Amino acid sequence: xKPGLTRTFPxxxxxxxxxxxxxxxxxxxxxxxxxxxxxxxxVVLACMGLIAVVSRAPWPRGLxxxxxxxxxxxxxxxxxxxxxxxxxxxxxxxxxxxxxxxVQPLLTAVAAGGLLGAAVLPRQWLGLLLGLGGVAxxxxxxxxxxxxxxxxxxxxxxxxxxxxxxxYQKRFCPAFDWRTxxxxxxxxxxxxxxxxxxxxxxxxxxxxxxxVFALGWLVLVLSIGAVSLLNWLIRHSSAVNVASLFYxxxxxxALFAWALFGDTFSGLALLGMGLAVWGVYLARK
Numbered sequence: 001x002k003p004g005l006t007r008t009f010p011x012x013x014x015x016x017x018x019x020x021x022x023x024x025x026x027x028x029x030x031x032x033x034x035x036x037x038x039x040x041x042x043v044v045l046a047c048m049g050l051i052a053v054v055s056r057a058p059w060p061r062g063l064x065x066x067x068x069x070x071x072x073x074x075x076x077x078x079x080x081x082x083x084x085x086x087x088x089x090x091x092x093x094x095x096x097x098x099x100x101x102x103v104q105p106l107l108t109a110v111a112a113g114g115l116l117g118a119a120v121l122p123r124q125w126l127g128l129l130l131g132l133g134g135v136a137x138x139x140x141x142x143x144x145x146x147x148x149x150x151x152x153x154x155x156x157x158x159x160x161x162x163x164x165x166x167x168y169q170k171r172f173c174p175a176f177d178w179r180t181x182x183x184x185x186x187x188x189x190x191x192x193x194x195x196x197x198x199x200x201x202x203x204x205x206x207x208x209x210x211x212v213f214a215l216g217w218l219v220l221v222l223s224i225g226a227v228s229l230l231n232w233l234i235r236h237s238s239a240v241n242v243a244s245l246f247y248x249x250x251x252x253x254a255l256f257a258w259a260l261f262g263d264t265f266s267g268l269a270l271l272g273m274g275l276a277v278w279g280v281y282l283a284r285k
Contacts, residue, residue, distance in 0.1 A: 006236075009229055014245055016226035018252035021098060022260060023222065024088050027214030030206040033085035034197040039205070039215055041077075041190035044223040048182040057179040066184055069176055072169035073185025077227075078192055079161025083154040092151035098250040100155040102135040107163045108243035124244075127282025130275050131247035137272025166234065166243060174235045178228045186223070247276045 027036050051057070060066050080101075087097050105128050176184070197203060205211070233242045251273040 009232060010245055013226055013229040013233060014248045014252055016221050016229065017246075018249045018256060019217065020084075020222050020226075021088075021253045022256050023214045023218040024085055025257075026210045027218070028085065028089050030208050030211040032197070032201040032204055033089040034082065034193055034201050035203050035205060036215070037081055037085055038190060038193045038197055040218050040223060041186050041193060043215065043219045044186050045183060045190060047219065047224065048179055048186070052177075052179040052183060055179060057177045059180045060176055060184055065173065065176070068168075068173040069181055069184040070188040072165050072173055073189050074192065075161045075165030075168060076230075077165075077185060077223075078189040080158045080165065082193065082196070083156075083158025083161060087151050087154040087158065090151040090154070092155060096152075097155045097158075098253060099135055100152065101159050101162065102132065102246055102250055103159055104163045104166075104246050105243040106132060107159070108166060111163070111167055112238070123282050127279040128244065128247075129279070130282065131244060131279025134272040134275030134277070134279055135247055135250045137268050137275065163243075169231075169234050170242075176231070178231055181231065182224070182227065185227075244280045247280050251276050 024036075031039075052059075060069055084097055084101065109124065109128055230242070233245070254273075
């Protein structure tokens with residue numbers, strides 16, 4: 001693969017991943033969060049299973065490999081997405097949810113030394129702190145919105161899930177085929193989500209145009225496109241480098257919300273976007 005093309009992968013990942021909150025905003029009014037995610041996982045499994053069979057992609061070898069890929073999938077997709085969608089469905093503003101999750105790069109940097117033996121340079125610490133400050137400025141205007149404090153807990157669980165998932169995948173299963181690996185990741189996630197939905201939800205679905213569009217977008221763009229890029233980045237970059245990219249997600253989400261829904265943001269938010277970009281540059285330099 002051409003080096004010039006691979007250098008654009010982090011940018012493509014941020015742009016694609018940023019649309020996840022937009023898809024949640026469109027789809028959640030028409031169904032329950034776990035039911036929405038279950039539909040998403042089932043469609044992903046059907047698409048990636050077909051692609052894997054047709055292309056004769058190599059399947060993971062051994063139960064241990066399946067286990068590690070499945071655990072990483074449960075953390076990165078099941079815990080993270082489930083927490084974010086539940087938090088938003090309970091009234092947590094998307095900006096606040098993105099701020100909570102954006103603490104991930106700092107948690108990853110703290111844990112990377114002990115778990116992966118990775119050294120975090122002073123310049124990277126500075127970049128991570130600047131990035132977090134930039135994200136805080138971007139969503140500052142959203143923090144005044146009223147929401148129940150119990151809606152924060154699912155977002156905190158989501159933060160812990162994606163942090164642990166990134167480190168776990170980097171440590172135990174950094175390399176696997178993106179086609180069959182997606183099946184290995186989403187299969188246990190779908191089963192766990194179905195069991196949780198049986199207990200907590202009624203499988204209510206209103207098949208509107210917005211829901212169908214959001215579902216298609218989240219499957220094709222997020223679960224197939226962005227997740228494949230994330231797996232590639234975890235395989236080819238350090239855990240801190242990958243985690244720092246998540247600082248760019250809230251600013252990009254704010255731009256998408258402004259373009260699609262007319263959401264406004266202040267000059268302070270623009271300053272925050274600049275700080276976030278600068279922080280990621282220092283962390284990844």
